[in-house]
Amino acid sequence: MTETLANVAGFIGMACIIFAYAYTTKLERPNPFVQHGVNLAGAVLLTISLLVHMNPASFVLEFFWMAIAIWGLVKAFRARSTGQ
Template identity: 35%
Template sequence: MQLTVPDFVGFVGVALVVGTYFLSQMGRMDVRKPLYPGLNGIGAILILYSLSNTFNAASFVIEVFWLVISAAGLIRALLLKSR
């Protein structure tokens, strides 16, 4: 198996999504702060990019939802921060 650039980018995205989730579960990252949804959103974008190389419909759908939810969480975190 030869890794392509989109594969590598996708693995970075997976590392961001899984890493932030792990840190939140260990109490090391506050999910109410903008960093958590921001990193999750970036991770979803990177995974979506990787799907441009090897498309998978189910993965595409979940990453679109992940991106939308992360965007909503980021907006909420930024609004709460500005108060």
């Protein structure tokens, strides 16, 4: 992956995470699929960029961010399947 493409992925990932945070803050009852799905996409994109521009602390942070987003998506799917 080129350095430019890594930077683009990182900036798009950052925009996803900022959007998800603003979305969650703005709405009374945000859609968890949007909230956690966009967070997951952002964390994946930032992780890709970190493979080129390694920052170990940020790399670990993105794995926690992905785990929390996946957890949120699993909860949302379970709630939807039980009709909650």
